[in-house]
Amino acid sequence: MSSNKTSRIGEETRVDKVNAELVTLTYGTIVAQLCQDYDSNYQDVNKQLEKMGYNIGMRLIEDFLAKSGVGRCANFRDTADMIAKVGFKIFLNVTPTVTNWTSDNTQFSLIFEENPLADFVELPDDGRAQDELWFSNILCGVLRGALEMVQMQIEAHFVSDVLRGDDTTEMRVSLVRYIEDEMPPEEE
């Protein structure tokens, strides 16, 4: 599928909208509560956010497929385009840039120019949150859950975040394998 056509699907798919600040505040509250519950053990908070995202992704994929009406992607490059230009566009109204492909086309980065989850956020200055907490880690889980439902096992993690003082917010996504049962024909 051509890149332009993918963008158009992202633009034209209509979903119900809610106030963005409500999302930001709700998500912020969840993260803050988790930090409290886990006694500022940020590794555990990251893990928990990823798990929550995973459960969301497994459900959200059906909504994505039903509303966008897209078919199966021919390869992982198409999948990356679809995630950035349709998935993030319809659910968060942002379009991260897909870049830094490895030569075997199994790993790429998503660079987020803007991130609605992190508006108004400043990480706690306890000297550890800046190094340990990935505030938007729920997004990694969402991708993992959603792609698992369409027969792709992936691994996703953040490598930088403007909240930590980095220049960009970057997520690294790696394809682990296509899940055997429903493999696309060309991989057989």
Add this chain to the structure above:
Amino acid sequence: MYNLEFENTIMFLNYTIALSDLGTLSNMGVFSLIIINKAGGLIYQREFQAGLRKLSTNDYLVLAGTFHGVHAITRSITPKIPSVQPPSPATSSPSTTTPAASHSYPNPGVPVTGLDYLETDKFRLTCFQTLTGTKFLLFTDPLTGNVDTIVQKIYELYADFVMKNPFYQIEMPVRCEAFDRHLGAWLRGRT
């Protein structure tokens, strides 16, 4: 084993006859809906017309499992054609070539699907499989048009009222009152 499968087939046929008995009474066109999860388990079954003859719960489960199997078979028997291989001078010894690798599906850009629909004079069974592996089986009157639109709308309602219900457990039987209500209302509104 053979006998069991044979019985399933008979049962399946009986069911289709039960449906077709009512074909003349309907003007709405949609008889019933079955949803099968990706493991072949029945997770939802509903009739949309009063008085439609019912099977026992167990028979529905067998029907779902049988259809799941037949669907998988239709996928796997898709004919493969010999792929065009550029003649290479390197393959001087014919014994080293593997015949299995030289076949591919016709039109490789289009993914292989299983059974899409099944039609008799009295009814039509449309199977819509989502990319996640869930199957929606819709029994309609053969004259009903736009079945694809109906199935698509049902998928949207499923995504909304089943998958987004936080207390619905994925892959488990669907017991969502809001889904029943919206599905019924939408189908009634169509006529």
